[in-house]
Structures are given as C-alpha cells and as structure tokens.
Amino acid sequence: MINKSLKQLGAMLQGKEISSVELTQEFLNRIDRLNPEINAFITLDKEKTLSQAKHADSLLAAGKGTALTGLPIGQKDIFVAKGWRTTCGSKMLETFIGPYDADIIERFDGVGAVNLGKTNMDEFAMGSSNETSYFGKVQNPWDRSRVPGGSSGGSAAAVAARLCAAATGTDTGGSIRQPASLCGLSGLKPTYGLASRFGMIAFASSLDQSGPMAKSCEDMALMMNVITGFDKRDSTSLNREKEDYTRDLNKPLAGIKVGLPKEYFAEGLGADVAKVVNEAIAEYKKLGAEIVDISLPNTQLSIPVYYVLAPAEASSNLSRFDGVRYGHRAKEYGDLMDMYCKSRAEGFGAEVKRRILIGTYVLSAGYYDAYYLKAQQIRRLIAQDFENAFKQCDIIMGPTAPSTAFKAGEKADDPVAMYLQDIYTIAVNLAGLPGMSIPAGFAQSADGKRLPVGLQIIGNYFDEARMLNAGHAYQQVTDWHTQMPEGIE
Amino acid sequence: MSLNSADIKRIAHLARIEVSDTEAEATLSKLTGILGLIEQMQAVDTTGIVPMSHSQDVTQRLRDDVVTETNQRELFQSIAPAVKDGLYLVPKVIE
Numbered sequence: 001m002i003n004k005s006l007k008q009l010g011a012m013l014q015g016k017e018i019s020s021v022e023l024t025q026e027f028l029n030r031i032d033r034l035n036p037e038i039n040a041f042i043t044l045d046k047e048k049t050l051s052q053a054k055h056a057d058s059l060l061a062a063g064k065g066t067a068l069t070g071l072p073i074g075q076k077d078i079f080v081a082k083g084w085r086t087t088c089g090s091k092m093l094e095t096f097i098g099p100y101d102a103d104i105i106e107r108f109d110g111v112g113a114v115n116l117g118k119t120n121m122d123e124f125a126m127g128s129s130n131e132t133s134y135f136g137k138v139q140n141p142w143d144r145s146r147v148p149g150g151s152s153g154g155s156a157a158a159v160a161a162r163l164c165a166a167a168t169g170t171d172t173g174g175s176i177r178q179p180a181s182l183c184g185l186s187g188l189k190p191t192y193g194l195a196s197r198f199g200m201i202a203f204a205s206s207l208d209q210s211g212p213m214a215k216s217c218e219d220m221a222l223m224m225n226v227i228t229g230f231d232k233r234d235s236t237s238l239n240r241e242k243e244d245y246t247r248d249l250n251k252p253l254a255g256i257k258v259g260l261p262k263e264y265f266a267e268g269l270g271a272d273v274a275k276v277v278n279e280a281i282a283e284y285k286k287l288g289a290e291i292v293d294i295s296l297p298n299t300q301l302s303i304p305v306y307y308v309l310a311p312a313e314a315s316s317n318l319s320r321f322d323g324v325r326y327g328h329r330a331k332e333y334g335d336l337m338d339m340y341c342k343s344r345a346e347g348f349g350a351e352v353k354r355r356i357l358i359g360t361y362v363l364s365a366g367y368y369d370a371y372y373l374k375a376q377q378i379r380r381l382i383a384q385d386f387e388n389a390f391k392q393c394d395i396i397m398g399p400t401a402p403s404t405a406f407k408a409g410e411k412a413d414d415p416v417a418m419y420l421q422d423i424y425t426i427a428v429n430l431a432g433l434p435g436m437s438i439p440a441g442f443a444q445s446a447d448g449k450r451l452p453v454g455l456q457i458i459g460n461y462f463d464e465a466r467m468l469n470a471g472h473a474y475q476q477v478t479d480w481h482t483q484m485p486e487g488i489e
Numbered sequence: 490m491s492l493n494s495a496d497i498k499r500i501a502h503l504a505r506i507e508v509s510d511t512e513a514e515a516t517l518s519k520l521t522g523i524l525g526l527i528e529q530m531q532a533v534d535t536t537g538i539v540p541m542s543h544s545q546d547v548t549q550r551l552r553d554d555v556v557t558e559t560n561q562r563e564l565f566q567s568i569a570p571a572v573k574d575g576l577y578l579v580p581k582v583i584e
Contacts, residue, residue, distance in 0.1 A: 099564050192544045206543050235549060304527045315504060322505075324577050329570035336580045341507040353506055354519055357497070360504040361520075362527075374530050376540030381533070383541060416522045432544020 002030065002162040003484055006071055006219040009165055013060055013070045020056040020070030023165075024049060024114050027072045031117070031163050034488060037144065040158035042077055042135040043085045043118040056112040067222045069112035074158045074167035077118035078125055079210075080199040081105045084115070088201045089123040089133040089151075092321050092328045092347035102199020103231045104168060104210055111226055116164045120154025123349045124318065125175055125203045127151050128421040131412045132351040139408075140183060141485040143449040146405040149179030149421075155213045156183040161488045166214035166223060170200060172207045173306050174401075174425025177437040180213055181400035181454025184439045186471065186481060187213040188220050191461050192432035193238035196231030204313035205236070207306075207429040216481050217438065217471035221245040224464060240462075248469040254288030256470065259393030263299040264424050264456075270403045272443035276453040277399045280440035280474070284397070287473055292393045296385040301378050302427035303419055308362050308375035309430070314352075315359025321347060354415065383431040390460045395470055399424055400437040400454035404445065424456060434459045438471045439480040452480075492517060492524070 001023075004012070012018050028046055035041050049072070056070035080086045080098040082105075087093045101109065108115065122132040130138040130153025138153045140146040141161040148157040152169030156179035159167050169176040171189035180187030188211045195210045202208060212223035224245040231237040260281065265274060285291060323329035323343030330342035348356070362371035389396060401421055411417045428435035440455035455474075459467040475481050494513040497520065501508040508516065562575060571578035 095568075097568055099561070099568065193547075232550070232552070236543070236545070236547075238545065238547070301530065301533065304529045307523060308527055308530070319505075323570060324579055325565070326568045327570075333580070336582050337505070338507075339580055340505040341502070344505055345507040348506065353508075354516065354523070356504050356506065357500050357516065357520060358523055361500050361524075364500070364503060370531075371527065373540050374533075374535060376542055377535035377538040378530055378533055380538055380541035381535075383544065414522075415519055416526055419523075419526065430544075 001026065003482060005216050006068065006165055006214065006222055009071055010067055014065055020053040020060065020114060021050060023070065024053040024072045024116065027116055027164055034161055034163060038139045038141060038157055038161055038163070039136050040119055040138055040154045040161065040163055041074065041117040042087065042120045042154065045084060045117070048083065049114060049116055052109070052114045056114060059112045066111050068108070068226055070114060071165050072114045072116040073108055074116050074119045074155055074164035075105065076152055076155050076168050076170060077121055078170050078201050079105055079168065080201065081115065081118070084118060086118065087135065088125070089121040089135060090347065090349065090352070091134040094134065094328065096326055100199065103196035103233065104227055105199065107226050107229070113226070119152070119158050119167055122151035122153065123352050124201065124314070125151040125170055125172055126314070126351050126355055128174070128178055128418050129406070129408070129411065130154065131408065132349055134349060137408055140405045141488055142184060142451055143405065143445070145407055146451070147182070147408050149182035149401070149405065151175040152213060153179050156180055156185060156187070159183070159185045159213055159215065160485060162484060166212060166219055168210060169213045170208055170210045171429065172203050172310060173429050174422040176211050176213060177425050177435055177454065177456060178401045178421060180437040182405040182452065184452030184480070184483065185213060185215060186217055186220055186436070186438045187211065188224065188436040188464065188467070189428065189434060190224065190228060190464055191434045193236050194228045196234040196237045198231050198233040202317040204310040205317060206313060207310060216475055217468045218246070218249060221249060221468045243465065245465050245468055248465045249472045251469050252288065253284070253470060253473045256289050256395065257292050257393040258284055258289045259292045259294035259389055259396045261294050261296040261299065261389065261396060261398055263296050264398030268402050268420070268423065269399055273399050273401070273403060273453050276441040276443055277455055280455045281397060283474060283478065287477065294389045294392055294396065296389060296427065298378065298382045298385050299423070299427060302382055302430055303423060305375045305378045305382065305430060306422070306426045307358065307419060308371050309379065311355040311359035312363050312372055313359070315356045315363065318352070318356055323347070351415070379430050382427050386427070386431045386433060395463070395467060396458040398456050400456040401425070404443050404451035404453060428458055433461060434464050434467060436467050436471060438474065441480055492521060
C-alpha cells in the first residue's frame with residue numbers, strides 16, 4: 001500500500017476500502033520506525049494529524065471528498081502552520097509556534113488533506129544537501145551515507161522512504177528539483193507567482209516558489225490543482241483563472257519539440273548522469289518527440305548572478321529576525337545593539353550567516369552597481385536565452401543535477417563546490433519559468449550503490465500542464481518512478 | 490575587491506551579527522571563494538541592458554484603505570521573547 005500513488009490511495013478512500021485514520025496511522029507507524037535514522041520529519045503532532053484524518057473520514061462519509069481528501073502529506077517546515085512548531089530548519093525559530101496558516105497549508109486543509117508533519121530542510125532553505133539544518137542531517141533512503149539533496153531534503157527523503165503519500169517543497173535555486181533528482185521522485189517548481197508565498201518563510205522573494213514533490217506526475221498534477229491560485233495576501237501572486245493540471249496528462253506526445261541545451265551536456269556533467277539522461281531522451285524519441293539542439297549561452301553566469309541576488313534578498317528578508325518579537329534571543333547581552341548582534345550570531349548557522357554577509361556586502365554603499373545591478377542585468381540576459389530557446393522548441397530537457405547523491409560531509413565545508421550542484425536549475429528560477437525533475441533511471445556508484453538520476457523538464461511560462469503531460473507519458477512507459485529503495489519495507 | 494578580516498567585521502556589524510576574530514578569519518576564506526565566483530560577472534558587457542528585478546511584468550495591486558486585520562496582539566505576543574503589559578521588552582535605549 002505504501003507504494004501506491006495519491007490517485008490510487010484516493011480511490012481506496014473514496015471506495016471505503018480504507019479510512020483516512022487507518023492510512024494516516026500506517027504512515028505514522030512507518031515514521032516511528034524509520035524516521036529516527038532518516039530524520040526526514042522534524043516535527044510531528046499525532047493528535048492534530050489524526051484529528052484531521054477523522055475530519056477527512058467524516059467528509060468522505062458525507063460524500064464531500066475530493067481528490068486529496070484524507071491523504072497524508074508531509075509539509076516542508078518552511079510553511080507556517082497554526083499551532084505547529086515552524087522552525088525553517090533554524091535554531092532561530094526552534095520554539096516558534098505558528099500563529100496563522102500559510103496559504104498552502106490553508107489550501108491543503110481546505111480540501112481535507114492530512115498534515116502528517118513538518119519535514120526537515122536546510123536552514124532557511126539555504127543549502128543543497130540538507131546538512132545546514134539545525135535539526136541534523138537527513139539520510140538519502142537509497143544510500144544512508146549520502147545526502148538527500150536540498151533544501152527540501154526532508155520532503156524528498158520522506159517521499160522516497162514512503163513515509164508520506166506526497167510532500168511539499170520550495171524551490172529558490174533548485175531546492176525541489178535537485179533533491180527530487182537525488183532521491184528518485186518527481187518534483188515541480190511552478191511558474192513564479194502561481195503559488196502564493198503567504199506564510200512561506202522568505203529566503204529570496206523574487207525567486208522563491210512552492211511546489212509538489214510526489215511519486216508521479218499524475219500525483220503532482222492533483223497537488224498543483226490545490227496549491228495554485230490567486231492570493232491577495234501575496235503581492236506577487238498572479239491573478240489568473242484556475243487551471244486543471246490533469247487536463248492534458250494523456251495527450252499523445254507525437255510532434256512535441258524537445259530542446260536540448262548544449263550547455264547542459266558540457267563539461268561538469270557526470271558521465272553516469274549523462275548516460276541515463278540520454279537514454280531518457282531516446283525514450284522520448286520513441287514517444288514521437290522531435291529533438292532540437294538549442295543553446296542557453298549564459299548558463300554559466302546563472303550561478304554568480306544567483307549568489308548575488310539571492311543573498312541580497314536574503315540579507316533583507318532575514319533582518320526581521322531581531323530577537324524582539326519572536327525567535328531566538330540571546331540569554332546575556334548589554335544594550336539593544338548587543339542584543340541584536342548576539343541573538344543573530346547565536347540563532348543563525350554558518351551558511352546562513354555567510355549568505356547574509358554576502359548580501360549585505362553586495363548591497364552596501366559603493367558596491368551596489370558593480371554587483372547587484374550588474375547581476376540584475378545579466379538576469380535579463382539569462383531570461384532572454386530561454387525566450388529565444390522557446391522559439392525553437394516546446395519544452396527543454398536535460399539533467400537536473402550534475403551528479404548523483406554525494407556522500408554526507410563531502411562538500412559541507414566547500415560552499416563553492418556545493419553551489420555548483422545547482423548549475424542546471426538556477427537559471428529557471430532567475431527567469432521565473434516552471435521546472436520539473438522526474439526519475440529517469442539509476443547510476444552505479446563507485447562503491448556499488450544504485451543511485452537515482454533525474455531528468456529535468458523546463459517549460460515556458462504557465463506551461464505546467466504540457467510538462468506534466470510529457471512526464472506522465474514517460475511514466476506510462478517506464479517504471480523508474482515506482483521503484484523503492486531497499487531497507488524501507 | 491580582496492577583503493580582509495576587518496572588512497568581515499565591518500560587514501557583520503552592518504548585518505547585526507557578532508563575529509569573533511577567529512570566526513572572521515574562517516569566514517574570510519569562504520567569502521573570498523564565493524566572491525571569486527561572483528567576479529565572473531564582470532567579464533560581461535551589460536551596457537544598455539535594463540536590470541531585471543522580477544520575472545513577471547506586473548504592477549503592484551492597490552486595495553481600498555480600510556481595516557482588514559483583526560487585533561491578535563495576545564496571540565502574536567505569546568511567542569515573543571519578552572513582553573510586559575502588551576509591550577515588547579528591549580534594553581533601555583533612551584537615558
């Protein structure tokens with residue numbers, strides 16, 4: 001049962017084969033058994049969770065159930081949830097109890113889904129390995145000595161270890177797609193502005209976007225139907241008509257033009273990853289796709305641009321953590337300035353501090369034009385690369401990450417090496433486009449481990465239905481997405 | 490643009506983060522690496538390119554100037570580090 005999709009579990013609930021309480025309890029039991037090692041969940045509240053499941057059962061009994069009613073979902077701990085501890089992976093918010101619900105929490109509650117618990121993450125979503133979390137690292141279920149990716153590493157590991165039916169993530173530079181790739185699941189970052197950022201603790205506001213992490217594209221389409229929609233509380237939320245993301249799932253792919261950016265297959269891409277991605281593309285040819293060679297010439301610049309813009313926005317966003325209204329306050333301090341400086345020094349971890357310092361530096365007097373403005377100019381060049389590419393193709397495909405999951409500790413002390421993990425994902429955030437990763441096969445590690453590889457699919461603005469169509473078609477003819485790691489039975 | 494540890498301490502002060510001398514040294518080498526990465530941007534000619542601050546070309550919405558929020562002072566202050574009589578407590582700033 002644990003390997004069933006949201007769609008299948010939903011049908012079981014609707015058909016009264018199982019109750020939401022039973023289903024939820026099954027996942028809670030699995031969490032009790034496996035989470036002490038994997039550490040995918042950092043906060044559980046079984047009472048709240050089971051009371052939501054009971055409520056879902058009453059909705060289902062009354063015939064008021066919809067696609068996700070009664071299904072247990074893991075929520076990334078970046079989303080504020082009323083009455084739930086919400087830490088964002090930081091000591092700064094170790095004791096923070098959410099006083100309200102994030103838009104995404106409200107939406108899942110609104111359809112009677114069950115909040116199974118809060119998932120681990122890199123501190124303030126800053127990281128690509130989940131090693132910056134104050135609450136400890138997360139194990140990759142495919143090889144426990146490796147990282148799950150990040151920042152939504154807890155959500156990815158939870159889905160991969162079948163500790164939940166699906167989970168939510170957020171993606172500022174690849175934080176949904178890279179962990180989805182490293183843990184062998186499907187993850188989608190929607191077009192910027194489709195999902196509300198209200199109640200999602202801000203990292204880099206012009207890039208942050210939440211999205212689904214699930215076992216299949218069909219499940220992600222069901223979650224997209226819940227997550228997206230206008231929210232007046234988010235000034236960047238787009239006021240568009242609601243879409244049904246399942247509408248094109250079964251469209252034939254024949255004639256679809258798939259662009260392959262040459263920069264995504266150049267130096268830096270692991271040969272084992274390249275092999276799997278090329279095989280996936282061959283599969284798409286069989287499905288009738290036409291392959292087009294394209295170029296995204298400014299790809300290399302996306303990393304420097306991102307590491308100016310994201311820290312700049314973060315340094316501003318994280319100035320709210322002052323030890324006055326909420327969050328950590330130092331025990332001992334002198335005057336007000338000393339209280340700020342000590343509270344923030346104690347509350348933030350090393351990577352968060354580094355990014356705040358970088359952001360503060362690039363925004364400081366005399367450097368603004370050389371760094372911040374320059375980065376914004378190159379951001380436009382990067383967006384234009386995609387604009388030109390989409391004149392030649394319908395969707396873009398390539399690797400999600402340059403390598404499979406790496407060993408815990410391998411890059412933890414080398415920020416620049418860690419940042420290069422996001423070489424294929426960051427440009428999508430800078431342009432505001434939708435991007436997705438789906439399981440495309442496995443590569444063998446040097447020590448004989450079978451590690452998942454993700455295929456990235458990038459769409460034009462608002463083209464999520466077509467991307468999900470492309471992913472779903474592939475998942476009808478392959479079974480990579482239904483394979484489970486060993487040792488989680 | 491090479492930094493020294495005095496620069497790190499100055500930037501950290503602007504960011505209101507206390508750093509010890511040892512931390513400043515350790516941070517310096519990491520930040521130098523990151524700034525080296527960022528430096529790649531300077532090779533690009535960006536003359537005449539309009540900076541892109543946002544991916545969607547939208548304008549800020551306006552709403553009617555009416556009260557929309559209810560008073561939730563007690564709830565919000567229940568998670569504050571120090572409050573008294575409905576006020577947030579901080580060290581004395583005016584002598």
